[in-house]
Every structure is written in C-alpha cells, then in structure tokens.
Amino acid sequence: xxxxxxxxxxxxxxxxxxxxxxxxxxxxxxEAIVAAALGILRAEGIDALSMRRVATELGTGAASLYAxxxxxxxxxxxxxxxxxxxxxxxxxxGAHWREQITALWTASHAALARxxxxxxxLLGRVPMGPNSLCVAEATxxxxxxxGVPDQAVAWAVDVVGSFVxxxxxxTAEHVNLQRAGGDPGExxxxxxxxxxxxxxxxxxxxxxxxxxxxxxxxxxRFAFGLDLIVRGLAGRAAEAQAAT
Amino acid sequence: xxxxxxxxxxxxxxxxxxxxxxxxxxxxxxEAIVAAALGILRAEGIDALSMRRVATELGTGAASLYAxxxxxxxxxxxxxxxxxxxxxxxxxxGAHWREQITALWTASHAALARxxxxxxxLLGRVPMGPNSLCVAEATxxxxxxxGVPDQAVAWAVDVVGSFVxxxxxxTAEHVNLQRAGGDPGExxxxxxxxxxxxxxxxxxxxxxxxxxxxxxxxxxRFAFGLDLIVRGLAGRAAEAQAAT
DNA sequence: CGGCTCCTCGAACAGTGTTCGTTGACGAAC
DNA sequence: GTTCGTCAACGAACACTGTTCGAGGAGCCG
Numbered sequence: 001x002x003x004x005x006x007x008x009x010x011x012x013x014x015x016x017x018x019x020x021x022x023x024x025x026x027x028x029x030x031e032a033i034v035a036a037a038l039g040i041l042r043a044e045g046i047d048a049l050s051m052r053r054v055a056t057e058l059g060t061g062a063a064s065l066y067a068x069x070x071x072x073x074x075x076x077x078x079x080x081x082x083x084x085x086x087x088x089x090x091x092x093x094g095a096h097w098r099e100q101i102t103a104l105w106t107a108s109h110a111a112l113a114r115x116x117x118x119x120x121x122l123l124g125r126v127p128m129g130p131n132s133l134c135v136a137e138a139t140x141x142x143x144x145x146x147g148v149p150d151q152a153v154a155w156a157v158d159v160v161g162s163f164v165x166x167x168x169x170x171t172a173e174h175v176n177l178q179r180a181g182g183d184p185g186e187x188x189x190x191x192x193x194x195x196x197x198x199x200x201x202x203x204x205x206x207x208x209x210x211x212x213x214x215x216x217x218x219x220x221r222f223a224f225g226l227d228l229i230v231r232g233l234a235g236r237a238a239e240a241q242a243a244t
Numbered sequence: 245x246x247x248x249x250x251x252x253x254x255x256x257x258x259x260x261x262x263x264x265x266x267x268x269x270x271x272x273x274x275e276a277i278v279a280a281a282l283g284i285l286r287a288e289g290i291d292a293l294s295m296r297r298v299a300t301e302l303g304t305g306a307a308s309l310y311a312x313x314x315x316x317x318x319x320x321x322x323x324x325x326x327x328x329x330x331x332x333x334x335x336x337x338g339a340h341w342r343e344q345i346t347a348l349w350t351a352s353h354a355a356l357a358r359x360x361x362x363x364x365x366l367l368g369r370v371p372m373g374p375n376s377l378c379v380a381e382a383t384x385x386x387x388x389x390x391g392v393p394d395q396a397v398a399w400a401v402d403v404v405g406s407f408v409x410x411x412x413x414x415t416a417e418h419v420n421l422q423r424a425g426g427d428p429g430e431x432x433x434x435x436x437x438x439x440x441x442x443x444x445x446x447x448x449x450x451x452x453x454x455x456x457x458x459x460x461x462x463x464x465r466f467a468f469g470l471d472l473i474v475r476g477l478a479g480r481a482a483e484a485q486a487a488t
Numbered sequence: 489c490g491g492c493t494c495c496t497c498g499a500a501c502a503g504t505g506t507t508c509g510t511t512g513a514c515g516a517a518c
Numbered sequence: 519g520t521t522c523g524t525c526a527a528c529g530a531a532c533a534c535t536g537t538t539c540g541a542g543g544a545g546c547c548g
Contacts (some may be wrong), residue, residue, distance in 0.1 A: 019527080028495080046545060061497045068495095072536065117368070123410055124361070124417035126435055133447065140449040152468070154456040159469035162410035163403075166367055170406060173368035191370055203377065205384040212398040224396070225403035228476025235475050272526075295505060305528050306505080312526090316505065 032058060034078050041079060041116040045176050049116075053073075076121040080130025083118055086111045089138040097146025098230055104139060105164055109222050112168035117176065121167035122161065147237040156233060163225060168222045171218035188214065274312045276302060278322050285323060285360040289420050293360075320365040325373025327362055330355045333382040341390025342474055348383060349408055353466055356412035361420065363412035364407065391481040400477060407469060415462035432458065439462075 036057040040049050049064040051072060057066075069075045087107045088206055090100050112119040142152045177184050195203075196210045206213075216224075284293050295306040295316060302308075313319045319467040331351045334344050344418045353384050356363040380401055387397045439447075450457075460468075 050534085052534090055497095063497050063499090063538080064495080066537075120367075123364075123367075126433070130440065133442070133450065136449050137447050140389070140453060144449060150453060151456045151459060154453050155460065155465050155468045156472075158465050159407075159411075159472065162414060162469070163407050166410040167403075168405035169368045170402075194372065198377070203381050205388060206377065206381050209384060209394055209398050212395045215395060216399065221399050221402050224272045224399045225406070225473075228400075228403065228480075229469075229472050230476075231479050232472025232475040235479075236472075294503080299528095305530095307507080307529075308527050310506075481514090 027057065028060065028064055028068060028222040029080045030078070033065055033068055033075065034082055038082060038115070039078055041118060042114075045116045045172075045179065046118060046120060073126070076118075077125075077127070077129060079115075080118055080121050080127055081131045082112055083115045084127070084129070084135050085131035087135055090142070091136060092138070092141040092145040094145035097142050098234060099146075100142045101139070101233075102148070102226060102230055104135075105160060106223070108135065109164050109168050109171075109226075112165065113171040113175075113218070115172075117169055119165040119172065121125075122165040123169075128212065143233065146233075147232050147241055149236060152233065152236045156229075160229060163229065167218070167225065171222070174218055184190060186222045187198070188233055272302065272304065272312060273441055274322070277309055277312055277319065278326055279291055281319060281323055282326060282359070286358075287363060289360045289416075289423065290362065290364060300475045317357070320362075321369075321371070321373060323359075324362055324365050325369055325375045327355055327359045328352070329373070329375035331379055333378060334386070336382070336385040336389040338389035338391070341386050341392075342478060344386045345383070345390070345477075346474060348379075348386065348472060349404060349470055350467070351377065353408050353412050353415075353470075355411065355414040357419075357462070359416075361413055361414065361416040363409040366409040367413075389475065391485055392477050393480060393484045396401075396480045397478065398434075400473075404473060407473065411462070411469065414465070438440050 011103050018085055035055060037049060037054045038051055041058060051065055054075075055062045055065055065075075069078070087104070090104065093100060113123070139157050139160070140153050143156060144150070148156065174184050179185060192210055195213065198207055200207050246298050267359075277298060281293060281298045284297055284301060295309055299306045299309055309319075313322070331348070334348065337344060356366070383401050383404070384397050387400060388394070392400065418428050421431065436454055439450055439457065442451055444451050
C-alpha cells in the first residue's frame with residue numbers, strides 16, 4: 001500500500017491534456033473485423049452493418065478498420081467468402097449427380113439465408129474469394145461428371161448463382177421482417193386478402209389461384225425452382241448423350 | 245407611376261426579415277416526381293437516385309417531395325411499377341404457351357435491365373402495383389393455358405420473378421460499369437486470366453472450362469437459364485397430362 | 489538510445505433519408 | 519370583397535453514412 005491512494009481518487013485537473021484511455025493496444029486484424037461484422041450481419045441484418053458499428057463492436061473507431069480493409073465493399077466480399085466457406089463440398093460422383101447438385105445448391109441457399117441478407121452482395125458480382133472458387137469448382141465438377149455439356153456447365157454456375165442468391169434474399173427478408181417485430185404470416189395474410197379482393201373480371205387467374213399462392217414457405221419455393229432447373233439440366237445432359 | 249420609385253431602389257433594412265424569392269409555386273405531383281426519378285435512374289443508375297437529386301431536377305428541395313411520396317421506398321415501388329408497365333402482355337394461347345412465356349419473361353428482363361438497376365428493389369418484395377399485378381396475371385394465365393398444374397403456376401411466378409430480377413441486375417451492372425468509364429470486356433478478361441492462372445491441381449475443372457466460361461453475354465446467359473426453367477415447367481405439364 | 493515505420497484513432501467532410509416549423513397561396517365562407 | 523383555414527412548399531436541422539487526414543504512440547532495427 002502506497003500513501004497515495006487519496007491522490008489517486010482525485011479527478012485529473014481539467015487543463016491536463018487527457019491521457020489516451022489506457023490504450024491496451026488491442027491488436028486489430030482482418031479476421032477480427034470479419035468475425036465482428038459477421039456477428040452483426042447475423043444478428044441484425046446488412047442494414048445495421050456500418051463501419052462505425054463494426055468498429056464500436058471492437059472497441060475502436062471506424063478509421064482504424066481502414067488499415068486492414070480497403071473499403072466496405074472489400075469487407076462485404078470477405079464476409080461473403082466466409083459464408084460460402086460454411087458449405088461442405090462432396091466428391092463428384094457421376095451416378096448421383098442430381099442428388100449431389102441438389103444437395104450442394106440447397107446447402108448454398110441455406111448458408112446464404114442464415115447469414116442475414118449477405119446474398120445481396122453476390123448479385124451482379126463474380127465472387128472470387130478462395131471459398132467461392134471452391135464452391136464453383138465443386139459445382140462444375142458435379143455437373144460435368146453428370147454428363148452436362150461444357151457450355152451448359154459454365155452458364156449453369158452463373159444462372160444458378162443468381163437464382164440461389166435471389167431466393168436467399170427472399171428468405172432472409174422474411175427473417176428481417178420478424179426481427180423488425182412484424183409477423184410475416186400476418187403480412188402475407190394481408191397480401192392475399194388483397195389478391196382475393198381484386199376485381200374478378202380483370203384478374204380471374206390471380207383470384208382463382210389465391211389458395212395455392214399462399215401455399216408453402218421459402219424453402220418449398222426454393223426446392224421447386226431448383227427442381228425446375230435440375231430437370232432442365234438433366235434434359236441437356238440426355239440430349240448430349242443421345243447426340244454421341 | 246407612383247412617387248415611390250426612389251424608395252423602391254433602396255436596399256431593405258437588414259433587420260427586416262427578407263421576403264421569399266417570389267416563389268412561382270410550381271405544382272409538384274407524384275407523376276412529375278416519378279418521371280424525374282425515372283430519368284435519373286436510366287441515365288445514372290440507382291446509386292445516383294437520391295431524394296435531393298430528384299428534387300433539384302424538379303427545381304425544388306428534398307422536403308417538398310414528402311408531400312407526395314411517403315418514403316424513398318414508396319418512390320422506388322412506384323418506379324418499379326412504372327417500369328413493369330412497359331411490358332406488353334399477350335392474350336394467352338395454350339397451343340403456343342412456351343413461346344409466349346419465353347417472350348414475356350424476356351421482355352420483363354429487358355424492361356428491368358434497360359432501367360438501371362431498378363431490379364434491386366424487386367428482390368425480397370412482392371410487387372403489388374397495378375402494372376405488377378397485370379404482369380403476374382398474364383404470366384399465370386399463359387402457364388395455366390399450357391397445362392402447368394396450379395401449384396407449379398403459383399410458385400413459378402415467384403421463382404421466375406427472382407430469376408429475372410437477379411439476371412437483370414447482372415446485366416444492369418454491366419451497363420453501370422460502362423458508365424463509370426470501365427470496359428467490361430477488359431474486366432472479364434482480367435477475371436478469366438485469373439481463372440486460368442489458378443493451380444491446375446486444385447481447380448482442374450475451372451481451368452478446363454475457361455474458354456466456355458468466357459462465352460456469351462448477359463442475354464445469352466439469361467436465355468440459357470430461361471430455357472432450363474421452361475423445360476422444367478414443360479416437364480411438369482407433361483406429367484400432369486399423363487396423370488389424367 | 490535514436491530513427492523509422494507502421495497502426496491507431498479523433499476530427500472532419502460530403503453525402504444520405506427524414507422531420508420540423510414557418511411561409512405563402514389558393515378556395516371557401518361570410 | 520374581405521377574411522379565414524388549410525395544406526403544399528421549403529430552408530434548416532438531425533442523425534446517420536463511408537471515407538480521408540494528420541497527429542500521435544508503439545514496436546523494431548541498427
């Protein structure tokens with residue numbers, strides 16, 4: 001015990017230039033930033049993901065992030081690649097290519113949808129992180145093993161990427177709505193009540209289909225769309241086979 | 245002539261609250277706002293579309309817009325519906341449903357793609373403007389006339405909406421890049437050079453497919469994906485036919 | 489113990505969507 | 519014909535955004 005305990009309790013005189021707050025020199029890093037951002041993304045969605053928010057999560061200021069990440073775009077790219085790393089990739093097996101590709105794309109959809117609306121950054125961009133490349137490689141390997149022609153394989157990656165991203169956004173928006181306190185069921189109920197109230201002479205089909213329009217959740221709809229695409233690819237594969 | 249011309253030439257005493265500048269009371273309207281916003285959207289993309297920008301285009305301030313439009317979201321909804329109104333809708337003809345649906349969706353893609361990246365607002369939202377409803381009605385009528393089962397029809401609208409929006413964004417991003425002064429060709433060349441430089445032992449398929457990956461533009465890729473989906477739907481229709 | 493090079497970070501800038509309260513013009517009522 | 523009420527218009531402000539600048543401190547190498 002030193003005799004200075006009383007002095008220690010005194011506040012600093014206000015004309016002292018205040019010391020920096022004991023800066024423990026937290027070593028910031030790309031990984032830490034990505035991890036913090038991913039947490040916010042999952043918990044509060046992409047709208048809550050600002051540079052300042054990530055920084056405060058790490059106990060620092062926004063400017064500090066720019067030593068490790070060039071822009072927000074780059075951070076989002078890193079996040080996307082991180083998320084795509086959650087997908088596990090099968091060894092291609094030509095005999096079961098339809099099951100394999102369905103499983104892989106379903107897993108991709110799930111990985112995107114469970115991480116807020118990160119899928120928004122996938123649209124309009126060719127993702128080129130290491131994990132993204134691995135997913136693309138695995139996808140193309142499976143399709144090729146299944147006998148899908150090369151050009152179709154190449155375009156299918158693109159097309160299905162768009163489809164998976166778009167439906168993942170839809171699913172994620174559902175979650176967003178719930179987080180905002182809204183009840184998606186009630187929202188859709190209102191939508192369909194509006195459909196049902198449309199003038200029957202000008203919207204006969206819409207009115208007639210209201211019951212089936214209400215059917216199924218996001219996963220059902222994704223599975224349906226995926227089935228359409230896989231059927232289409234199988235058709236292409238069969239044609240290629242017949243041509244040889 | 246009044247005898248006060250000399251007094252009129254005097255500057256107002258500085259403690260007088262200055263009169264507003266002869267406000268000509270331009271009559272603002274929802275239509276005018278949508279038209280101005282659409283112009284900006286087409287010319288400079290959705291990132292340039294701020295409330296202030298629209299307002300200055302109309303010779304006023306941002307606050308004035310809020311008398312006619314609740315939020316920016318609502319303005320974007322109006323824009324989307326306006327764009328969807330550009331699509332012309334055929335009378336359903338069961339004998340040619342595949343051609344009809346292909347034409348309709350191609351036209352939808354084109355309408356979205358030619359209006360900046362307005363397609364971004366379509367994702368994760370069920371569009372319910374009058375024009376949107378008409379497009380949905382026409383889509384479902386064609387598919388139904390083609391013998392596609394009701395549940396498939398209902399989900400197809402959703403699924404294809406996502407697909408069309410996603411590919412339209414991709415096409416629009418291309419245009420954005422060009423506007424920003426970049427050369428998309430050069431961009432893709434760099435991407436594919438990177439693909440070609442990947443370690444061949446870990447990315448054999450990617451490396452092998454580089455030539456076909458470079459093939460085709462946005463429209464080719466959209467047509468390919470659309471064909472997959474339409475094939476899938478035809479399969480469903482055939483199954484339904486066989487079951488009866 | 490310098491000197492050097494990074495990392496850190498408060499402050500500032502230009503921009504965003506939106507709200508507030510005042511102003512002014514028009515239509516209706518007396 | 520004058521007065522009044524209502525509502526669109528709008529300047530200013532608020533709380534936020536991504537990003538840059540420059541000062542300062544920490545660690546390492548000679």
